[in-house]
Amino acid sequence: MDNLFSTGLVNVTLDKEGNAFYEIVAPAAWDYIEADDQLMKTAEKADIIVFGSLAQRNKKTRETIQKILDLNKINIFDVNLRPPYDNHDVISDTLYKTKICKLNDLEILKLAEWYGFESDLHEAAIGIREKFGCEIVCVTRGSHGASLLRNNEWVEDPGFKVVVKDTVGAGDSFLAALIKGFLEDKPNDELLEDANLLGAYVVTKDGPTPMLNFDRIEKIRKERKEKK
Template structure:
């Protein structure tokens, strides 16, 4: 069982290339990761909030259609994000959002304690009052599960960069796997390079840290090695959800390597360079597939295929 903790919302997407067309899509980084992991064949639950309103009904239908179990708390209306696409397909967001899972603490705790891996991030890690519950659940999961975190920074939600940096480092310190974008790290740490920030986060405790760099492709850094590659060429519809698909495929790939779960931490710490490269390629491919479609639409297992490794030419040939 994989459990994801975090916000669900409806992205209301406007594309200047298609005037007058407004497209609502279920979204939110944690929801996208949960759907992505479920589509890759893993039993998945989502600890989240949405209301019994039309937007909430859309989210619930989407989760059910993708086989994601839901633990739902909170009492506010369903959150929304108005997303405007730029000429490169990247989105700029304006949020109407709340994050609170009150009333669901016991089933949420049961979900994370019954999981092999627990993931969180984005708005759920910084927005009061729910951010404390999110951190507490991640801490509670570690006895039985591996954990992961993606800050997916939203300056419009948490404009205080010092507070966001402190909060991100709290989550990094209790995570086995961390993923961030180059934009995240440039905002959190403007006076150092992304590579320096990755190395600093690795020292806080994770077994591996991954960096997405848009068209420049991903980097995965671990104590035993490093993998880097260019992004796969693709005709971009938009980039909504690409990082979340990368994260979902990273979790799926680690499952295929038998590197998830508290009992697999030694395995996670000892991944080979070929395995790191295979993970990066797997997640890179998932992100490219998502970029080729409108909205956050992560690939299914049949579309992505299994984790694979680079072929090595035998010595003497």
């Protein structure tokens, strides 16, 4: 409990296509996370650390996250380059400690510009892997699906055509399915398809964490197969 700062608040506005625009209120309690003994002991027990760049906008939480990353767990970085919280040095320092990097097509082009990589998504992903040593680089492409670089294999999935109601939570659900597939050691194409599938299902619902209807999820998968 933080007695000085309020719980994090994000004001979300949806356009007529259901795309979300965010106002991330600052300061918030999560800007001041201390690396106390309890937190570090909990982190030491973890197999996977999932974190973002936005949470590192404040020095205090940034130092805490970097300390946790130094434990060398399976560090999974959800890149979020929302100005003014798109600090070049913070992104660089973090990528060097990252095993799995997930970012969107605009963000990877921004990194390509920063580091002098080719602007082609595949070549930019290779650039990230070679410069920072990331094992997996995953690029989301909105309604056009996603791409994945792993073990020198570049795979693409076109995504699923659905009626969009609310895009909030799509990226997080995509990443959750990606992590699940990684832990189950699924082939790259299956891993990427499942991640796209869950993200597609979530955008058909209101809110970022809808109840999962697995029959409906598999129906979305089946509908795409039937259209091929």
